[in-house]
Amino acid sequence: MSSIPHDHAAGHGVDHEHAHHPGGIMRWITTTNHKDIGTLYLWFSFIMFLVGGVMALAIRAELFQPGLQLVEPEFFNQLNTVHGLVMIFGAIMPAAVGFANWQVPLMIGAPDMAFARMNNWSFWLLPFAAVLLLSSFIVPGGAASAGWTLYPPLSVQTGMGMDLTIFAVHIMGASSIMGSINIITTILNMRAPGMTMMKMPLFVWTWLITAYLLIAVMPVLAGAVTMLLTDRHFGTSFFNAAGGGDPVLFQHIFWFFGHPEVYIMILPSFGIVSTIIPAFARKPLFGYASMVYATGSIAILSFLVWAHHMFTVGMPAAGQVFFMYVTMLIAVPTAVKVFNWVATMWKGSMTFETPMLFAIGFIFMFTVGGFTGLVLSLVPVDIVLHDTYYVVAHFHYVLVAGSLFAFFGGIYYWLPKWSGRMYDETLGKWHFWTSFVFFNITFFPMHFLGLAGMPRRVPDYATQFTDWNEVASIGAFGFGLSQLIFLYAVLKAIRSGPPAPARPWEGSDTLDIRDPAAGELKRIYLKRNERLMMEHATRRERPVPAQRGANMRTALILLSIAVVLFGGVIAAGYSGGSTAGIGVLGFAIIGFLLVAILRNVRR
Amino acid sequence: MKRRGAMARGAMKSAHPLPKKMAGTAALVVALVPALAQAAKEYNLQAPVTPIATQIFDLHVYIMWICVVIFVGVFSVMFYSIFAHRKSKGHQAAQFHENTLVEVVWTVIPFLILVFMAVPATRTILAMKDTAVPDLTVKITGSQWKWSYDYLDHGFGYYSNLKTPVAQIEEGEPKGEHYLLEVDEPMVVPAGKKIRLLITSSDVIHAWFLPAAGVQQDAIPGFVRDDWMKFDKTGTFRGQCAKICGKEHGYMPIVVEVKSADDYAKWLAEHKKAALAAADDPNKTWDVKELIARGEKVYAANCASCHQPTGKGVAGAFPALDGSKVVTGPKDDQIKTVLNGVVRNGQPTAMVAWKSTLSDIDIAAVVTYTRNSWSNHTGEVIQPAEVKADRS
Amino acid sequence: MSVTPTGAKPYYYVPQPSYWPITGSCALLLMAFGAAAWFNAYAMGPWLVLAGFAVLLTMMFGWFGAVIGESEHRLYNKKVDLSFRWGMSWFIFSEVMFFAAFFGALFYVRNISVPDLGDLGQKLLWPDYTAGWPTNGPYLKEVFTPMQAIGIPLLNTIILVSSGGTLTVAHHALKMGHRGALKFWLFVTVVLGFTFLGFQAYEYGHAYSELNLKLSTGVYGSTFFMLTGFHGFHVTIGAIMLSVMLGRAFRGHFDAEHHFAFEAAAWYWHFVDVVWLLLFILVYWL
Numbered sequence A: 001m002s003s004i005p006h007d008h009a010a011g012h013g014v015d016h017e018h019a020h021h022p023g024g025i026m027r028w029i030t031t032t033n034h035k036d037i038g039t040l041y042l043w044f045s046f047i048m049f050l051v052g053g054v055m056a057l058a059i060r061a062e063l064f065q066p067g068l069q070l071v072e073p074e075f076f077n078q079l080n081t082v083h084g085l086v087m088i089f090g091a092i093m094p095a096a097v098g099f100a101n102w103q104v105p106l107m108i109g110a111p112d113m114a115f116a117r118m119n120n121w122s123f124w125l126l127p128f129a130a131v132l133l134l135s136s137f138i139v140p141g142g143a144a145s146a147g148w149t150l151y152p153p154l155s156v157q158t159g160m161g162m163d164l165t166i167f168a169v170h171i172m173g174a175s176s177i178m179g180s181i182n183i184i185t186t187i188l189n190m191r192a193p194g195m196t197m198m199k200m201p202l203f204v205w206t207w208l209i210t211a212y213l214l215i216a217v218m219p220v221l222a223g224a225v226t227m228l229l230t231d232r233h234f235g236t237s238f239f240n241a242a243g244g245g246d247p248v249l250f251q252h253i254f255w256f257f258g259h260p261e262v263y264i265m266i267l268p269s270f271g272i273v274s275t276i277i278p279a280f281a282r283k284p285l286f287g288y289a290s291m292v293y294a295t296g297s298i299a300i301l302s303f304l305v306w307a308h309h310m311f312t313v314g315m316p317a318a319g320q321v322f323f324m325y326v327t328m329l330i331a332v333p334t335a336v337k338v339f340n341w342v343a344t345m346w347k348g349s350m351t352f353e354t355p356m357l358f359a360i361g362f363i364f365m366f367t368v369g370g371f372t373g374l375v376l377s378l379v380p381v382d383i384v385l386h387d388t389y390y391v392v393a394h395f396h397y398v399l400v401a402g403s404l405f406a407f408f409g410g411i412y413y414w415l416p417k418w419s420g421r422m423y424d425e426t427l428g429k430w431h432f433w434t435s436f437v438f439f440n441i442t443f444f445p446m447h448f449l450g451l452a453g454m455p456r457r458v459p460d461y462a463t464q465f466t467d468w469n470e471v472a473s474i475g476a477f478g479f480g481l482s483q484l485i486f487l488y489a490v491l492k493a494i495r496s497g498p499p500a501p502a503r504p505w506e507g508s509d510t511l512d513i514r515d516p517a518a519g520e521l522k523r524i525y526l527k528r529n530e531r532l533m534m535e536h537a538t539r540r541e542r543p544v545p546a547q548r549g550a551n552m553r554t555a556l557i558l559l560s561i562a563v564v565l566f567g568g569v570i571a572a573g574y575s576g577g578s579t580a581g582i583g584v585l586g587f588a589i590i591g592f593l594l595v596a597i598l599r600n601v602r603r
Numbered sequence B: 001m002k003r004r005g006a007m008a009r010g011a012m013k014s015a016h017p018l019p020k021k022m023a024g025t026a027a028l029v030v031a032l033v034p035a036l037a038q039a040a041k042e043y044n045l046q047a048p049v050t051p052i053a054t055q056i057f058d059l060h061v062y063i064m065w066i067c068v069v070i071f072v073g074v075f076s077v078m079f080y081s082i083f084a085h086r087k088s089k090g091h092q093a094a095q096f097h098e099n100t101l102v103e104v105v106w107t108v109i110p111f112l113i114l115v116f117m118a119v120p121a122t123r124t125i126l127a128m129k130d131t132a133v134p135d136l137t138v139k140i141t142g143s144q145w146k147w148s149y150d151y152l153d154h155g156f157g158y159y160s161n162l163k164t165p166v167a168q169i170e171e172g173e174p175k176g177e178h179y180l181l182e183v184d185e186p187m188v189v190p191a192g193k194k195i196r197l198l199i200t201s202s203d204v205i206h207a208w209f210l211p212a213a214g215v216q217q218d219a220i221p222g223f224v225r226d227d228w229m230k231f232d233k234t235g236t237f238r239g240q241c242a243k244i245c246g247k248e249h250g251y252m253p254i255v256v257e258v259k260s261a262d263d264y265a266k267w268l269a270e271h272k273k274a275a276l277a278a279a280d281d282p283n284k285t286w287d288v289k290e291l292i293a294r295g296e297k298v299y300a301a302n303c304a305s306c307h308q309p310t311g312k313g314v315a316g317a318f319p320a321l322d323g324s325k326v327v328t329g330p331k332d333d334q335i336k337t338v339l340n341g342v343v344r345n346g347q348p349t350a351m352v353a354w355k356s357t358l359s360d361i362d363i364a365a366v367v368t369y370t371r372n373s374w375s376n377h378t379g380e381v382i383q384p385a386e387v388k389a390d391r392s
Numbered sequence C: 001m002s003v004t005p006t007g008a009k010p011y012y013y014v015p016q017p018s019y020w021p022i023t024g025s026c027a028l029l030l031m032a033f034g035a036a037a038w039f040n041a042y043a044m045g046p047w048l049v050l051a052g053f054a055v056l057l058t059m060m061f062g063w064f065g066a067v068i069g070e071s072e073h074r075l076y077n078k079k080v081d082l083s084f085r086w087g088m089s090w091f092i093f094s095e096v097m098f099f100a101a102f103f104g105a106l107f108y109v110r111n112i113s114v115p116d117l118g119d120l121g122q123k124l125l126w127p128d129y130t131a132g133w134p135t136n137g138p139y140l141k142e143v144f145t146p147m148q149a150i151g152i153p154l155l156n157t158i159i160l161v162s163s164g165g166t167l168t169v170a171h172h173a174l175k176m177g178h179r180g181a182l183k184f185w186l187f188v189t190v191v192l193g194f195t196f197l198g199f200q201a202y203e204y205g206h207a208y209s210e211l212n213l214k215l216s217t218g219v220y221g222s223t224f225f226m227l228t229g230f231h232g233f234h235v236t237i238g239a240i241m242l243s244v245m246l247g248r249a250f251r252g253h254f255d256a257e258h259h260f261a262f263e264a265a266a267w268y269w270h271f272v273d274v275v276w277l278l279l280f281i282l283v284y285w286l
Ligand code: HEA
Pocket: A149, A262, A263, A265, A266, A308, A309, A327, A328, A330, A331, A334, A335, A336, A338, A366, A367, A368, A369, A370, A371, A372, A373, A374, A376, A377, A378, A382, A385, A386, A387, A391, A394, A395, A398, A399, A402, A403, B070, B074, B109, B110, B111, B113, B114
């Protein structure tokens, strides 16, 4: 691929093309534009973050005091399980894919993703999987309640909610696999001439490796939950000792997925941080090559450490020792990364706009989380910390102050380019500092709770844990409120922010920002409508059999059916998920589909 | 991080001075919520009471210090740089971007540090795994949601149920000192003896977790896992189930009373006698009152957590027994349901088999009780002999 | 139309907006809801699944139809073709990992959990269980006969391996431009594929009715049916893919250079082939 078609549109007549492209909501449903899809991913993930966050707040509210105040224990378990699943599969992973969709093509000079139509599907599977997952709350027996790790036999005991969760996991897995194939192919095949692998921005590298991890482990998770499904309903004995199976088998398969999964959640963040730090230090990234090798080593090692989540199942000493050593080894490449970031700042000429603040906050607190991970990797210590709040503290440090903070930084960093408008720096700083402070108030005390022996996944606790739990709960609400600042800052920027300068960050050095005069990038600073029309023109340089576009009427029909669908869900909820409710729901969906199909078939 | 004197968990409640290290965080917290001034009571592992736990404690302190030192080192550099190399101070950016020597050095040094962590950790692992030549073997079985202890060497065993009253949990009654960490019958072991634990489960995975002893072992249904502990001193130590096991996971406490050899011998003798006395005469015919009274207890201890004390169950998860077709139908069906549990599609459901947990009399009693409680008025009386006949 | 400095027209086909993806999502949602309802004994379930499946088929016809149309319009250049190759390779890699999960489970039960259950340490729970393979575990008492390797499985091995051969012949024919040979050998491949499936269906019937070997026959039954079942499912998909290729061949699609769809189906078929060889060795034979 030699150059970027987008800019060919400049000065090209667009009106006659226009008709084939649906507008309004249909534009978003049918889009094959990587930028649109990236935007969809990011909004979806933010919404899921709020959904999961509200569940976290319910958890924290219940844990504010010992005793049962707000929720039943069973419902508490459901909240916790779905909180974990929603945050991981709904918030963090899709956000990372959103960044990849926006940035990978821009950073390597590709016209779009390799499989633009499939890209649309990767995204549009997610809201449906989310519906599936969240609707499990209203079916008889409620949502899955065995923890996000879904360990059998507990997960074999529960009701229909578990099945919905399993299918949701299948669908989200399919989405991740398709998304990753797309990203990996784009990177391998569609780099602009001269963009050799070792010249790719580090963000692209981290995503290349992340995509590889995803393709390798998502199918394994699919296999694990499939076995769970057959154990639940078809009498297989994979996880049942009576038939010769073993509950621990599930744990092995799950964590073979699960550990690479945690690096899937952190590597793109590493990439974002590696983009931001040099930009604001006005100095090239230190140790590019060693960063690439470190990322690769982390990925390879991540396949060999899974049983560090299972030190208490009673494995032989040899197993414990092996998994302990390999786990500890991961600290080495991670150390390289941390040192390289610090060395990049060293003797730079630093400024501290919001993206930089988040990046620095990331390094600082991710390292705290990394160190507690290291503490957990030592088998004897893990024996007394496993399944306590110490683990909860560890993973929120790496996930919230790690992944999530890097994503916030990334949004502030690229928003000027994506929307053409600048965010409000004061708001951004407020968002950072409140998040930083409240985050630590929420999660730092959890280390003490864990050390003192408070187990995780409990709705109630002994009185000596009260004080720190109160602190954590207060912090959680503060942290939640801080996120409203973010929402406000982003909305304000998109709607009424001042136009962003041609090169928003003077220090940035990647293809996407470096040269705003290039035809491709000019487009970014145009207003949305103009931009869209230009894309339409460039999309199709050769005549293609045209598909019918959507019109107002279809949109209306779909909308009304969506309302019925929603009504169906509510009905199902009120009738306790009785057949009638599910029936209404089913018909609503069928109706929705019929319209969608008719739209397509009537060429 | 000096280790505090070994004390029982409960004895540690006295106000502890704010450790310096915590002062920063605490000050913040205090400024925020004055009422929480006492918050920093706990900041390290529980005081260890076994040799293994002591090793773990020391290992943790050692590792923590290494981490703190590295942390301070790395971030001193970073914050110095943030302070000194900023544009507002007019600092010009250097343009270097690699240095092979430095990069190799800071790959090798962390590696070496890790070796220094791995060696003591490995030593402790090997010690932890050595379950040979125990003085006493206790089988521990987790079930939803209580633990049972079987003294295999002495041929008796018993259940250990949560003792905290519901009113404290749900109705905001003042919470007792050992809220949630108290049981009717603790596990009792002698100090200074090596106790081998055979840990298993009868339904889902639980985990037997006694932090002060440095023991956590998953209880896996269908498998026995072994572990061991040896207490330095007497006292009462508390922990709880650590693996999510369903709705009552938070209410599955573990209490171990460590007695001196003499006290333990006394306890053992008493317990054996009591166990013998409790063994009922299987051929006795029981009258309704006796059965219902006993059944009420059995129900409260075993069934009420799911089917609720009201017999109304939990919609969607646990069927109501009040008015249930099974409970008001033919009695043999119900006896068999309770004996064998409910199996669907070849998988046991939450309704597990009770035949190995409950005696004929207990089952007869609980079935009689359920058939004559709430709105169920079958008037039937089930004798232990009938249960016996339905076994097999 | 602007032109790059080299004078070549930059080009990568980016499809226009499409409804098919959302249709597919709806189909999966229906099927998932339906299956969950079905497994929990709601009468609604099977119908929802059926409806979902119908929608899914529609979507596949439409989507693949669009792709074929674009391909036949020669909208895909070399670059796009290469993308397809990468894409298909990574997809097959993901399938490999899916099977790896099940082979891993087989490995684990045979080498770890079953021996452990028969071990001294577990006598407390299972006093009279002796470990061995095949087994349906320490608790299920039903007697069953394991599946033999010699017989239908061996025959099926021969069938599948030779179908790989005939497919390669067909591919060569396509590259040489021998359309007749292409159609013939492709047809033979498809026939062999469906023959394999027929035999496997027969074998399952035999297992259920005569060997008392079922999905619920402990871990042996579980691993046996899940592994061979998923394999059979993949053979079905592969055979359908090849049938489509056959249909397209009859319609005059493909030429010596331009036939990636055919190759993708062939890759897939060979992958399924290799999985079978592993199955034959690890599940039937050893
Ligand atoms: C983004 C996600 C993420 C990341 C990056 C990590 C990173 C690490 N994790 Fe974590 N982990 C989770 C997410 C993550 N984890 C989650 C979600 C769980 C719980 C799952 C559940 O049960 O629900 C978990 C649980 C978990 C456990 C199991 C605990 C238990 O259940 O008992 C363990 C044990 O070994 C562990 C270890 C580690 C280690 C060693 C690292 C390392 O990669 C960290 C490496 C980083 C550093 C060490 C810091 C930087 C280095 C330096 C500054 C250099 C110098 C350092 C030295 C030489 C020491 N993690």
